[in-house]
Each structure stands twice: as structure tokens, then as C-alpha cells.
Amino acid sequence: MKNRDEVETVIKELREALARAGIILPSLGLDPVSYAHRTMPPLVELGRCNMDTARRLAKALGER
Template sequence: MRKEVDEVESVLAELREALARAGIILPSLGLDPVSYAHRTMPPLVELGRCNTDTARRLAKALGER
């Protein structure tokens, strides 16, 4: 389980950095606590909630790819 958590934390760091380069901050970005506590489910990334301005910037950044 620790290996999976380390992997999620690494992906979270990568995602935070990529979002920051696009000028986007997702305050609730983190490790999903329910999946972390689950015995058989792998840990998941919780993208969290954001305001409409952030959602628009995220949509724009994804559309530029």
C-alpha cells in the first residue's frame, strides 16, 4: 500500500506543477481519504472543488493541447 501512496503523491506533485505552469490552483487537490482507507481499492487522486474562473482556465488549458 505504501508504494501506491508514494505513487499518488508523486503524481499529485507533477499535477500541481503542471497546473501551476498553466496558472491554475486547485486548493482541494490531494489524496482521496476514502480510497486511502479502503483495503482493496487503490488510492485515488481527489481533484476537488474549484470556482467557475478556475474551471474555465482549466478547460482552456486542456483545450490548448
């Protein structure tokens, strides 16, 4: 059984962590196809972003 609250919590945590790094992914959310699938674990949809956001994301990940 998939716990939607748990998935939403993970998405919220990721959205907040990205925001602290100055990154906003407007399409960030739960992938409905994976959530509806009987055996597949739910996937987080990161969505599309512009080049500036992609550069900020790459920089933030490289700082670790």
C-alpha cells in the same frame, strides 16, 4: 499494497503541471477513503474550484 509516496508524487506532478498552466486547485490531494480501502486503488481528489479556475482548466485542456 499501496505506496503513499507514489500517490504523493503523482499529486505533486499534477499540481506543478496545473501551476504552469496558471491553475491552482486548493483541494487537490489524496482521497483518504480510497486510500484506506483494501482493494480500491487510491484516487486523487481534485476538489472544488470557482468558475474562473474551471474556465482556465477547460482552456488549458483544449489547447492540447
